[in-house]
Each structure stands twice: as structure tokens, then as C-alpha cells.
Amino acid sequence: MLATCDARMEVMDCIKKDFEDEYYPDPEKVAHITGLPLGVVFDLLIELKNQGCLGKR
Numbered sequence: 001m002l003a004t005c006d007a008r009m010e011v012m013d014c015i016k017k018d019f020e021d022e023y024y025p026d027p028e029k030v031a032h033i034t035g036l037p038l039g040v041v042f043d044l045l046i047e048l049k050n051q052g053c054l055g056k057r
Helices: 002-018 027-034 038-051
Strands: none
Touching: 002 027, 002 038, 027 038
């Protein structure tokens, strides 16, 4: 379980770094870059948006 959480946090960090200028990045583009299923990408983007980590600039 810990490895799953670490991997999830690593992917979220990559999304924050790569898409920090976008308020809500295109989920299909994120899915293509990360190699994750679209449903997982939606969940991660919603979580990042709720945390206030996207669209800071």
C-alpha cells in the first residue's frame, strides 16, 4: 500500500511540475504523457485542483 501511495504522489508531482501554468490541463494529454488510464487521470486532476495545486500562475 505504501508503494502505491508513493507512486501516486510521484505522478501527482510530475503533473504539477509539467502543467503548473494550466488551470485544468487536458486530461487526454496528461493520460498520454503519464501512460495512465483516463479515469485515473481525472481523479488525480480533481484532487490536485481541490488542493489548489493547479493554475497558480
